Amino acid sequence: MSTTRHGAVEDLQEARPSAAIGLTRAGVTHSAKAIRIRHDGDERLFHAEIACFSDLRPEQKGVHMSRFEETVNEAIDEVVLGEALRIEVLAEHIAQRVVERQRARRSEITIRASYPVEKLTPVTGIATQEMYGLIGVAAAGPSWSRRLVGVTAQGMNACPCAQGLLRGQAADDLRADGFSDEEIDRIVRLVPIATHNQRARGTLYLGTPSGEGIDADALLEIVLDGMSSEIYELMKRPDEQFVVDRAHRRPRFVEDSVREMIAGTLERLPSLPDDAFVLAHQANFETIHTHDVEAERHGLVGEIRAELSGTAGRARHLSMTEWLDGAA
Template sequence: MIPVCDVQNRKNETGFSLTKVGVTGVRKLVHVKRPDEHCNEPLVCMIDVFVDLPAEQKGSHMSRNLEVIRAVVSECTEEPTTGIEDLATMIGKMLLEKHEYAKFSNVNIVAEYFKDNVTPHGKNTTEVYRLFGKAKCERDGGITKTIGVEAVGMTACPCAQENVAQTLNCSKEWPVITHNQRNVCTVYMSMDNSCMVEADDLIDLINSSFSSPTFEVLKRDDEAAVVINAHRNPKFVEDMVRDVLKKIVDEYTELPDDVEVVVKSESEESIHKHNAFAERTATLGELRN
């Protein structure tokens, strides 16, 4: 039998280490079961995994990444994972076992998630959101996991509303017309592996911060209610970020100060050809101060 040459283990001559080497876009069906009946359903996940590569090594063993993903996801078929951020942590730790030359691993997972909701007039509906789970695992045992969600809602511009009210000399009995935006809001929370945050709670927190949540199907009474509610609650993209930050500080009093929070809000403008964007990155301790 001709011996197989391990090209990856050959010496690299250029002298540069690499921070991330791996595979992207691996699709897997993952079984998730959260406490208290949160998210007890399979999720179609897109998984990216990486390890660092030392300067002296020519290549990373890519097939090990797929073997790790398959092994961990297979375990979740027998016993569902508690969340995609926990799945990312499990994959990240096993990557370091398989890649003995790596100092750390990074895992990113994205999934579509369907959550039950209720329209303003009480009709049941199911809306789609995006979930994010990330993990950075270090050889010395350090683990940082990230849970994130993305929700789409509606904002109404307070500046245009004020201009219209002054132009038309409107009374304040009813909300004045203004232009609207489809707003995409994303929240990430990065924390120690021992902490836990429910994606459902983050979704509810974001939905409560829009001028109005939006819905896949609206009959006439609900359609009117969404528009009226949004115009009674106009917001800039900056207001969205600040309102979400305030609610996170108020809601997660038990989490430690070193939890990192990222809130992004992007409004797809209706009267402009550009979008409006706002973002804040800070630790909970900084926000509390």
């Protein structure tokens, strides 16, 4: 005898919760998808992970999780069948749909894709495939939306602190061996001084209120230049020599990399409006400590321009969430 029962199924998500408290956000993460987006003038297929969130009313028990997946799939199908979009535009497209399907006041979408770039090593010119991250973030409400684009890349930093200690030690040893101060200055200027290295990851986000397209490859160059040196998956010994030498001639703290990324953004993109938003984050993975180190700066481009000109900045920097929501 069949035990299947037919009848109306209660929509538990629409039921009242035991505690009528609204939630800032609820949703799904690590939803793996294949998406086609436009990058570097071409339309490419990318593997991506998508995170979808919306707020939740106090009287509603839960969000409709299946609707997130349905919304993402519908948006991706439209893109695959139609015109490919930039990653941040696709994120905004999904965010707008989530607000409608979840009857939410706010949604936030993050798409993270990995994409390969073929590069040539700096000395031998060997072709090597490097993987970089492309990020689209968007927030939306019933009558508004904002988006930004981000990139992330690995590199290396050489520690200035340890290098300073070893430079001092080298100078003392050379002086004790009879070298003059002039000779010592010349030697330490010409010979790379040892220090410990840190593999590092830099991340840079940029958004404009108008939603004007940002060249992700330009952001990637800024990120890589903010570190002591680029790194490569495949290198011959002359390439290794070049990378290590370059890194030790450009020692940088984690804080230096963040400042270099921010300053590089303003220098290379001088037409950015003052109300554009920028976020730079750097993580260095230590080799002589058991901890890692991170630094970050976020805020309006106008605020940073004022700081660079010597004007005191805001006591609190505008966050990404605040900018996405249109806060001044």
